[in-house]
Amino acid sequence: MKAQTKAIFFDIGGTLVMKKKNKQREISNIHAMMALLGEKCDINEFVDSLEKEEKNYKTWSKQTLSEYSIEDRWIRFLGKRYSETLIKANADKLQLLWGTSKSSKMIYPDAVTTLTELAKRGYKLGTISHTSPRFLEGTGVLELLSTVIYASKFGRRKPHPSLFLAAARECQVSPEECLYVGDRPSRDVIGSREAGIGKVVTINGKDQTHESEIVPMQSDYTISSLSELLNILPSRNSAAEIEDKRSFFLYDAALSTMWGIKENVPISTLFQQGRDMGFARFELNHNVSQEAFDEFNQNQFHVGSLHDPCPAIISTKELDERDWLVSSLDESLRIKGVDVIKRTIEQAIALCSSLVVIHPGRVVGDHSLDKQIRTLYRNGEKGSIVYDDLRIRLINDRLERGKPHLDSLLKSVAELVTFSSDSGVTLGLENRLHYYEMPIFEELQSLLSAFTQSWVGWQFDIGHLQIHAELGLANFDEWLNHFGNRIVGVHLHDVQGIDDHLSPGCGDVDFSKIAKFLPEFSYRTLEVDSKLSKEEIRSGMETLVATGCVSRI
Numbered sequence: 001m002k003a004q005t006k007a008i009f010f011d012i013g014g015t016l017v018m019k020k021k022n023k024q025r026e027i028s029n030i031h032a033m034m035a036l037l038g039e040k041c042d043i044n045e046f047v048d049s050l051e052k053e054e055k056n057y058k059t060w061s062k063q064t065l066s067e068y069s070i071e072d073r074w075i076r077f078l079g080k081r082y083s084e085t086l087i088k089a090n091a092d093k094l095q096l097l098w099g100t101s102k103s104s105k106m107i108y109p110d111a112v113t114t115l116t117e118l119a120k121r122g123y124k125l126g127t128i129s130h131t132s133p134r135f136l137e138g139t140g141v142l143e144l145l146s147t148v149i150y151a152s153k154f155g156r157r158k159p160h161p162s163l164f165l166a167a168a169r170e171c172q173v174s175p176e177e178c179l180y181v182g183d184r185p186s187r188d189v190i191g192s193r194e195a196g197i198g199k200v201v202t203i204n205g206k207d208q209t210h211e212s213e214i215v216p217m218q219s220d221y222t223i224s225s226l227s228e229l230l231n232i233l234p235s236r237n238s239a240a241e242i243e244d245k246r247s248f249f250l251y252d253a254a255l256s257t258m259w260g261i262k263e264n265v266p267i268s269t270l271f272q273q274g275r276d277m278g279f280a281r282f283e284l285n286h287n288v289s290q291e292a293f294d295e296f297n298q299n300q301f302h303v304g305s306l307h308d309p310c311p312a313i314i315s316t317k318e319l320d321e322r323d324w325l326v327s328s329l330d331e332s333l334r335i336k337g338v339d340v341i342k343r344t345i346e347q348a349i350a351l352c353s354s355l356v357v358i359h360p361g362r363v364v365g366d367h368s369l370d371k372q373i374r375t376l377y378r379n380g381e382k383g384s385i386v387y388d389d390l391r392i393r394l395i396n397d398r399l400e401r402g403k404p405h406l407d408s409l410l411k412s413v414a415e416l417v418t419f420s421s422d423s424g425v426t427l428g429l430e431n432r433l434h435y436y437e438m439p440i441f442e443e444l445q446s447l448l449s450a451f452t453q454s455w456v457g458w459q460f461d462i463g464h465l466q467i468h469a470e471l472g473l474a475n476f477d478e479w480l481n482h483f484g485n486r487i488v489g490v491h492l493h494d495v496q497g498i499d500d501h502l503s504p505g506c507g508d509v510d511f512s513k514i515a516k517f518l519p520e521f522s523y524r525t526l527e528v529d530s531k532l533s534k535e536e537i538r539s540g541m542e543t544l545v546a547t548g549c550v551s552r553i
Contacts, residue, residue, distance in 0.1 A: 002176070003176035005178070005198060005236075006173045006177040006236075007171045007178045007179070008118060008125055008126075008233070009126045009127065010125070010129075011128065011180075011181065011182035011183060011184070012127055012130075013130065013131030013135075014182075014203075014208055015183050015226075016108060016127070017136070018107070018207055019209065020103055020104045021102065021103045021209075025102055026101040030046065033046075033097045036093060037078070037094075050098065053078075057077070062157075063354075063521070065157050065158075065160040066156055066521060067151040067154070068152065069153065070091045070092055070095050071088050074087050074090075074091040074094050096134070099132075105131075107135070107136065108225075108226060111139070111141065112139055112140055114227050114230065115144050115226075116140070117230060121234070122235060122236040123236065124147075126147035126148065126149065127145060127147075128167050128180070129149070129150065129151065130151045130158065132152070133150055147170035149163050149166055149167050151163065158188065159186065159187045159190035160553075161194035161252075162252070162553040164191055164194075165195050165249070175198065175248065179197070179198060180192045180199075180200050181203060182200075182201075182202060185219065186352055188200065189217045190215065193300065193302050194280045195280070196275065199220045199221070200220050201220065201229065203223050203224070203225070203226065205225055206224070213352070215352055216298040216299070216352065217299050249278060249552045250279070250280040251544075251551075251553075252524065252553045253280065253281075253524040253544075254280070254525040255282055256283040256285050256491070256528075257285045257288055258287070259274075259526075259527075259529070259532065261285065261292070262287060263530050266292070266295060266296070267292055267295065268297050268300070271297075271301040274301075281303070282301055283304065283306070284311075290312075293311035298351065302352075303353050304353055305354065305356070305489065305523060306347060306348045306351070308356055308358050308359060309344055310344050311347070313343075323337075324340060326338055326341065326361045326412035326416075327363075327405040327406075328405075329404055334408050337412065338412050341356070341358055345419065345427075349425060354424070354425065354523065355425065355523045356420075356425055356428065357430050358416070358428060359437070360430070360432075360437075360438045360439050360443075361437070362438055363436045363438070367436045369398075373387070373391060373435075376390065378498070382471075391472050394473070395473060398435055398440060402440065406439075409439075409443070409447070410450055413427075413450070413451060414450075417456055425455070426489070427456045428457060428459030428489040428523075429444065429447055429456075429459055431459070431460065431464050431468075432461070433463075433464045435468065441474060448483060457488035457489075461490075461491040462495075462509055463493045463502075466508065470495070480517045484517035484518075485519065487517070488523065490549075492527065492544060492549060493526070494507035494509045494540070495508050496508060502528065503532055503537060503540035504526075504541070504544050511544060511549050514549060516548075524544075526540065528540070
């Protein structure tokens with residue numbers, strides 16, 4: 001049984017407030033901005049400079065789902081040319097002049113009457129928006145609101161679920177008891193679904209600017225005007241209600257389908273169980289078949305990341321056997337490997353996912369030295385003369401044989417970067433479990449030096465690196481010190497000896513140390529074995545929260 005709606009949250013720009021774009025920027029606004037700053041340069045130069053800074057900021061903001069405060073935003077835009085004191089004193093005026101130079105804003109004719117009636121019907125009202133609530137001043141709407149979540153003050157932007165959860169908490173209702181109204185599915189529907197909002201309404205009237213981004217998730221209702229909400233939301237008796245004091249939260253992390261997919265647990269079931277444990281989003285791993293992919297409900301849960309190849313039309317084992325890899329020395333096979341990853345990237349775009357985890361290939365040929373050292377380790381011979389001799393031979397053999405494959409890999413990644421440009425998808429190059437897989441330290445160093453884009457980086461698999469360090473094949477701290485600032489995503493799991501994908505907190509990994517190196521906005525995913533119980537997963541997530549690797553929202 002679905003929860004009864006008790007609170008209604010609205011987007012502002014494009015939902016409560018009409019935005020009408022100007023054919024060109026309003027010159028008087030620009031002159032006023034220049035006067036505030038004492039700027040004497042050419043007006044076109046001033047506008048071009050600001051538009052460039054704004055474009056860079058928006059790229060960063062969308063990638064990280066974060067927002068600066070108005071003051072910090074304008075310091076970023078203008079800090080190289082003017083004093084911080086001058087910028088801070090005028091930041092709000094600059095924001096208003098700049099925003100209204102591009103478009104005029106006015107409240108929709110039926111907004112006030114609709115919200116007034118909804119308040120009379122017993123609903124708590126609020127806004128969650130990137131647009132300033134100042135555009136509601138003097139209309140009577142602000143006085144009706146129980147909460148106002150403004151991205152620039154909150155520090156996050158939609159579709160991050162934290163904004164929606166904060167609004168629900170301020171109204172003392174559960175997310176399931178909320179309804180959200182917005183005009184941008186890529187922000188409003190996805191964010192609502194991640195947060196567990198009960199119902200979502202999209203407004204799609206003649207005055208709305210329709211977004212070009214294709215979103216697989218659909219709202220529960222589509223309306224052409226705000227007044228149609230009155231047909232959806234009847235009067236409710238709230239006088240006798242007791243406010244919901246229950247605490248609710250989500251982990252700002254994804255759960256990988258590694259947990260359950262090999263046991264043929266339906267993805268929709270796995271997703272529901274993950275949501276019940278508090279995961280905001282999910283990662284489809286490389287064992288998801290086309291059949292399993294086709295059956296899950298794309299409208300209910302958000303897939304934030306895909307682990308290539310996904311869906312696995314051809315298994316990773318078969319790709320290895322065919323040498324359809326981005327590291328292949330055979331050009332025709334290398335191209336096939338690139339095409340496999342391109343299909344995953346295309347799928348990520350279709351799902352509005354933000355990250356694709358890439359397996360960067362492997363060295364072909366004899367891998368017996370890697371198998372031998374693991375056998376010696378399990379037999380308790382680590383530290384012996386035989387073990388150390390084998391370890392040195394393995395390191396030297398791997399480094400030398402990897403060199404021609406690195407050339408192929410660099411070429412492949414260059415093609416994937418070109419293919420993904422402007423897609424909004426981040427590419428994460430994962431460190432692998434087996435030593436003849438790529439990349440080792442020197443190879444990742446070459447890759448990250450060649451590709452400096454903020455959306456290309458290291459997919460840090462903690463367990464894989466821990467095992468290499470335990471075997472004496474890698475220096476854990478060296479990897480973190482050299483590449484920590486290039487982490488775009490992290491696979492979180494623990495290790496006992498050389499057995500990985502265990503619940504965090506039950507093994508050898510020092511998660512407190514790792515937390516210090518994780519960039520604030522890197523994508524967190526719990527990647528654990530399907531044998532783990534829900535209780536073990538919950539315990540592991542609390543370990544990650546306690547050590548600072550994952551936050552609650």
